[in-house]
Amino acid sequence: MSPAAPTAMQQGLQSCETCGLLSRPAPGEEEGRCPRCDEELVFRKTASLQRTWAFLIAAAVCYIPANVLPVLTTTTAAGADSDTILQGVVLLWSPTGWPLSLIVLVASIMIPSAKILALAYLLITAQRGSIKNNEQRIRLYRMVEFIGRWSMVDVFVDTFTAALIQLQPLMSVEPGPGLFFFAAVVVLTMLAVESFDPRLIWDATSSKEVQHA
Amino acid sequence: MPDREPPFPSFPDSRAVPRTRTRLSLVWFIPILAALVGAWVAVARIRSQGPKITIVFRSAEGLEAGKTKINYRGVDIGVLSTIRLSEDRQSVIAIAQMAPKTEDFLVEDTRFWVVRPRISGANVSGLGTLISGAYIGIEIGNSKEEKSDFVALETPPVVNIDVPGRFFVLTTSDLGSLDTGTPIFFRRLQVGQVASYALNKDGQFFTVKIFVKAPYDQYVTVNTRFWQASGVDVSLSASGLSVQTQSLLSILIGGIAFEAPATGAVLPVAEANTVFTLFSDRKEAFRPAARNPQTFELIFNESVRGLVPGAPVEFRGVPIGEVAEVRARIDLKTLEFAVPVTINLDAQRLGVKVVGLKSQAEYAAMRRKLFDSLVARGVRAQLRTGNLLTGSVFVAFDFFPGAPPATVDWSQTPVQLPTIPGQLQVMQAKVTGIINKLDKMPLEQIGDNLRKAIADLDLTLVSARGTLVSAQGTLDNTSTLTGPNSVQVQQLDSTLQEVSRAARSLRVLADYLERHPETLVRGKKGEAK
Secondary structure, eight states: OOTTOOOTTTTTOEEOTTTOOEEBOOSSSSOEEOTTTOOBOOSSOTTHHHHHHHHHHHHHHHHHHHHHSOSEEEEETTEEEEEOHHHHHHHHOSTTTHHHHHHHIIIIIIHHHHHHHHHHHHHHHHHTTOOTTHHHHHHHHHHHHHHHGGGHHHHHHHHHHHHHOEETTTEEEEEOHHHHHHHHHHHHHHHHHHHOOTHHHHHHHHHHHHHHO | OTTSOOSOTTOOBOEEOOOOOOSSOGGGHHHHHHHHHHHHHHHHHHHTOOOEEEEEESOOTTOOTTTOEEEETTEEEEEEEEEEEOTTSSSEEEEEEEOTTOGGGOBTTOEEEEEOOEEETTEEEOTTHHHHOOEEEEEOOOOOOBOOEEEOBSSOOSSOTTSOEEEEEEEESOOTTOOTTOEEEETTEEEEEEEEEEEOTTSSOEEEEEEEETTGGGGOBTTOEEEEOOSOEEEEETTEEEEEOOOHHHHHHOOEEEEOOOOSSOOOBOOTTOEEEEESSHHHHHSOOOSSEEEEEEEESSOOTTOOTTOEEEETTEEEEEEEEEOOEEETTTTEEEEEEEEEEEGGGGTOOOOSOOSHHHHHHHHHHHHHHHHHTTEEEEEEEEETTTTEEEEEEEEOTTSOOOOOOTTSSSEEEOBOOOHHHHHHHHHHHHHHHHHHSOHHHHHHHHHHHHHHHHHHHHHHHHHHHHHHHHHHHHHHHHSTTSHHHHHHHHHHHHHHHHHHHHHHHHHHHHHOTTHHHHOOHHHHO
16 A cells, blocks of 8 residues: 555545445535445544544443453352452463463453554544554554454353353352443444544545645 | 546535534543443442451461351351461461441451361261361451451350350369360250360369350359269279269260259359369269368278278268378388378268357367267277278278277377277288197197107007917817818717707607606506506
C-alpha cells in the first residue's frame, strides 16, 4: 500500500461499508444512503473516535472486576470454591495440564488486555494524526478485529459448564459475578473495534500528502 | 470538493436524508454505566467483607488459604485468606476474612480450633472433615471486649460455653486413664465430661476440671464423693475378692463417678469450681472419714508380713480404724529391733459419743479413761490373718484375760498400746517348744543302749537255738515211743483189748448179778447142778 494513495473522501466520494459501492454524496449537507443496498453512507463513521473511546473505557472499567471477582463457583460436598480467572490459570497449571492453562491465560487475560491496549494505541495515534507505522497499525487493527471474538470462548465454556454440571446436591457449578464483567469486556471491546474507523489511520497521511501536493 | 472536477461523472447521487446530530454521543453512557456497576460491585464487595482476624495455630495441617472455612454451627462465617509462618517459625499465623457483622463474635473469650477427624474414647467427631477437609471451629465468647488476634486451641473444647451446667475441680495424685472428654457418671448415667487436666507445679497432684451438665449439677453437693470408675476394679483384700464396675463404656475408656453419701439431711448444692478429692475407687471414696482420728503405735515382736497401710483395725470384728504406717525401727542405744505399726483409731466408732463434752481436754481425759480401763481388762492388739489365700493381715483388738498386765503410757507420742503375739505366732511358739524338747532328748545314748541290748539279744538267741535242738531230740524220742508201729503202742493196744474184754466180762457179770442177785449168796445154779 503506497502511503500516498488518494482516498475516496479526498475524491468527494463515499463508500458503502456493506456493499463497497462508491457513490457521490447527495447534494446538501446531509449524508445519504447507498443507492444499491440502502446502507447509510458516511465519509467516516460517525463520532468514531468518541464512541470507540467510550466503549474502550467501559471495557477497561469492566476488566478490573472481571479479573478480581470469581468467574466460577464450584459447590461440592467439600464446600463451595470460588475461583477468579487467574486462580483458574493457577489451578490448571500442572505438568500435564499446562497447555490448557496457557490457553486460558492467553484467551482470557492476555487477549482482552492486549485488545484494550491496542485499541487505545490506535485511538491515540489516530487522534494525534500520526502518520507513522500506518501499515503496522492497520495490521494491528485487523488482528484485534479477528481475534476479539475468540475471547467469547471463555464465557461460552463457563456458561456451558454451569449449565451441564448441575449434579445437585453432589456438585454444581455456577457462574460468578466476574463472568458477567468478563463478557461485558469482550462485548465492549468488540463494539469498540466495530466503531473504530480504520480509515482514520491513514486519513492524516493522505491529508498531509494532499497538503504537500 | 465541489471545486474539484469529478473524474467519474457517471456515479449516481446519493439520496439526501435529513438527520439530527448529537454533539456528545449517547455512547458515553456505556462507560459511565460500566463504571457505576463496577463501583457498585466494589462497594458491595467491600461492604460484604467483615473484619480480618489473626489466628495463631501450632500447625497448619489440613488448612488451606482461601479454602478453609470458619464454621459456627454449620454456617460459614469466615475463610482463611492467608497462612504464613511466624517469625520464629514455631507457629503458623493465619489471617481470616470474616463475614460481615461478625464483630460481636470476636471477643476476648472467643476460642478457635481446627476440626479434624478425632477419635478419643467414646467421642468420634469431625468425621465430615474426612471428605470436606479440616475447618476451623469457633466458640463465641460472652465477653464484650473485642479482639482480633487469637491463639487457636490445640484440641476442641469439650464443653460448649452455651451448654448449661457447672465446672468442678478434682484433685488426684494419679490420673489413671482419665483424658479430656472422659465421661462423668452419676448413678451410671453420663452427666458430664472431663474438660481439662493439668499437673500442679509441684508435680504432686493433678487438677482435673470437670463439667457436669444441668440439671445433674444439682446433685453435686458439698459432701459428694468423686471416684475413678476406670474399667474393672478388682480388689483382693482381707475381706475377699470384690469387683466394681461402672458401665461398659467406662470399662473401655474409664470414667469418673460421683455420688453423695446417703444422709438424711438435704445438703447444700456445691458451688461452681468447688474442689473435691478424686478417690481411686468407690470403697475408698465412701470409707467413713475418721472424724477424730487418734494415732497410736503398736509394737509387734513378730513378722508383720501381710500388714499393709490401709489394713483394717478391728475391735472384736468391728472396724475402728486402719493401719497408717508399717516400718522398722532400730534403737541405736540398745540395738533393739522393733516394728512399730502406726494406726489411726477413731474412738467415736467405739461408741464414744461426744455428748455434753465441751472442751477438747475433757474429751481427751475421757478417752484416756476408756483406754486405760480397756487395757486393764485385758484388751490387747493382735495380728490376725484375714485372708489365708492372700495372706493379708489385720490388727485385731480383743479381750485376752490371761494376758500379762500392761498399762498405757500417755506421755509418749504416739501412745503405745500393748500387744499380744498373734495366734499364728503362739502356734509357732508351741511347735518350736516341742521341737526344742525333741532336740534335747539324748538320742545317741538311747541308740547306744539299744545297740547293746540288740547284741545281748543276739547271744541269747544263739543259746536259745541250742535249747531248741535238744528239745527237738526229746520230741523225736517221744515220737518213736508213740509211733503207730512202736512196741509200746502195740502193747498198749493189746492191753487196751484186754481191758476191753475184762470190761465186757464185768458187764456180763453185772447183768447176771442184776437178774440173779441171789447168786451172790447161793452161787450159780446151773453150775451148782
